[in-house]
Amino acid sequence: MVSSVYIHIPFCQQICHYCDFTKFFYREEMADEYMEALENEIASYIDHPKQKVKTIFVGGGTPTAINNQQLKQLLEIIDTYFDVSSCEEYCFEANPGDLDETKIKLLKDYGVSRISMGVQVFDNQMLEELGRLHRIEDVYKNVDALVQHGLTNISIDLIYALPKQxxxxxxxTLKEALQFDLPHYSAYSLQIEPKTVFYQRYKMGQLHKPQEEEEAAMFELLREQMNKHGKQQYEISNFAVPGFESKHNLTYWNNDYYFGFGAGAHGYLPGKRIVNLRPFPAYVKQAMKDGRPVLHIEEIGKKEQMEEEMFLGLRKLQGVSKTTFQQKFGLEMENIYGEAITFLTQKGWLEETTDRIKLTEEGSLFGNSVFQEFLLDDEELKLTD
Structure with missing residues (x-):
């Protein structure tokens, strides 16, 4: 069963300097076209109204950058094709400053249960240098307004290891963020991605990140302060009051199936990963033609599934279950990954229990190096045949 739905709304009032997601400057007529194309795509996959799903996540771009009428239209599309009332988590991304009373009331009335706010940093000068439109006071106003309307399941996103930080x-920034005492926080180190303003500055020697040692110290501080304030780390970059973990993101980390709708969206269905067209004209044209605006389909065999089970699962603090691995693939984890597990355990980066393997605190600082050990070569592949 496909348990989750991701819907991409690619419009922004301003393009952030670090963002490499599919995004376009908001224009009303473009958004009108997009809504029609998006519905056509959804209808081509969902063959009956009110399909039951576990989670829905509307991301971007900036879903709240569209106008009130377009937001209502989007919410109605989602309500038509998915059974929102039985959904365990229905989340919208939002930028501080975008959420006026009308938008908040619409989100609440249509069953949205969680808001993920892209705050990034509590420093107005640095927000400007990141290309962000909002300011600190907007965070306070929007959180207060959301709470007043009963939308209390709020998450704040932060970025650290920023230039000059x-x-x-x-x-x-952490101290101010934690003053809100929200049920969920995410914090990611800055990644300098191609085709971004920051990447161009970096290539010209005009942008400098903090040294690796300082970035590691920021991560340690993050874990320490979150734990001190009762937000338990459940994934490398995510912290929550128990019971408020992001159910939608756990779909990804548990390597479960999900639909991906919208320009540049990725979906993961049994045996295949679907990547949608990114350019606006191409996406709209193909979605209106046959509802399948697909750039390419990647076949996912057992090898790739097992690798992803390890890569994604090890991001979670509870790690990967050996029992679940065997149930999914019909193979003992030790028979496939025994050598890698022994090596990483001896190195102090992995901890093994009776039914699980998981990263140690030190191992979480070297995640990419750990994940690399779970790539399968041709000899190991013979065991999966």
Whole structure:
């Protein structure tokens, strides 16, 4: 069963300097076209109204950048094709400053249960340098308004290891973020991605990230402060009051299936990963033609499934279950990955229990190096045949 739905709304009032997601400057007429194309795509996959799903996540771009009428139209499309009332989590991304009373009321009335706010940093000068439109006061206004309307399941996203950011500066951002005492926080180190403003500056020597040692110290501070304030780390970059973990993101980390709708969206269905067209004209044209605006379909065999089970599962603090692995693939984890597990355990990066393997605290600092050990070569592949 496909348990989750991701819907991409690619419009932004301003393009952030670090963002490499599919995004376009918002224009009303473009958004009108997009809504029609998006519904056509959804209808081509969902053959009956009110399909039951576990989670729905509307991301971007900036879903709240569209106008009130378009937001209502989007919410009605989702309500038509999916059984929102039985959904365990229905989440919208939002930028601080976008959420006026009308939009908040619409989200609440149509069953949205969780808001993920892209705050990034509590420093107005740094927000400007990131290309963000909002300011600190907008965060306070929007959180207050959401709570007043009963939308209390709020998450804040932060970015650390920013240009010019020091450990003490990040500590101030953490302190202010935690004053809200929200049920969920995400914090990611800055990644300089191609085709972004930051990448161009980096290539010209005009942008400098903090040293690796300082970035690691920021991560340690993050874990320490979140734990101190009762937000338990359940994934490398995510912290929550128990019971408020992101159910939708756990779909990804548990390597479960999900639909991906919208320009540049990725979907994961049994045996295949579907990647949609990114350019606006191409997406709209193909979605209106046959409802399948697909750039390419990647076949996912047992090898890739097992690798992803390890890569994604090890991001979670509870790690990967050996029992679940055997149930999914009909193979003992030790028979496939015994050598890698022994090597990483001896290195102090992995911890093994009777039924699980998981990253140690030190191992979480070297995640990419750990994940690389779970790539299967041709000899190991023979065991999966």
């Amino acid at each position: 020091t450990l003490s500066h990040f500590e101030r």
